[in-house]
Amino acid sequence: MEDMNKIVYVVDDDEIxxxxxxxxLRQQSDQLTxxxxxxxxxxxEKLSSGPQSQLPALIILDMNMxxxxxxxxxxxxxxxKSTLKNTIPIIMCSSxxxxxxxxxxxxxxxxxxYITKPLDKNKLKVIEEYL
Incomplete structure (x- = not known):
């Protein structure tokens, strides 16, 4: 991972x-938000209305919400996506x-x-490839 701070969106209806x-993710890098x-x-809404400078480097998306x-x-x-300055990789995460x-x-x-829940270190490596 690079040293600059990166934003990751986690879109999931499960608070746990x-x-x-x-x-x-924070254990892997303190450069992540x-x-x-x-x-x-x-x-x-955040993607469409937020500043382009604060787009996420990655979106982790639940399938069933x-x-x-x-x-x-x-x-x-x-x-x-045509309005965004760069394409954002998306990883689907589901049970x-x-x-x-x-x-x-x-x-x-x-x-x-596509990674399945629950997460483990190997699945985290897949996520890290895109950060």
Whole structure:
């Protein structure tokens, strides 16, 4: 990881997951700012209205959330990404081990990876590759 401070958006409706992933990422680097969103709409709002200088280096996205799920978020992000100064890699993180979900991820260019919960050190390495 580079020395400059990087922002990571965690979009997940599970507060315990936010606590765990924030703790794990901070152990890897004190140069990370983890911004938590309990719903996808809030993250999209921040992406579309926040300053371009504060775009995240990475988005960690839950697949199954209330109201707007991870796939809905990606659809909305597609409409937004042309207004952003750079493309933001997205890693989908879910407890689903459904083969259809994994195949859908492979056909979604915005998604760099799919990791399953619970997190462990190997899955954290996948996240670190994109920071």
């Amino acid at each position: 997951f936010h606590f765990i992933i924030t703790k794990m 983890v911004t938590s969103f309990l719903c996808a709409e809030e993250a999209l 209330q109201r707007m799920n991870g796939w809905d978020f990606i659809e909305a992000y597609r409409g937004l 689903s081990v459904d083969v259809r979900d994994m195949q859908k991820v492979q056909h979604t260019p915005e998604l760099m990876a």
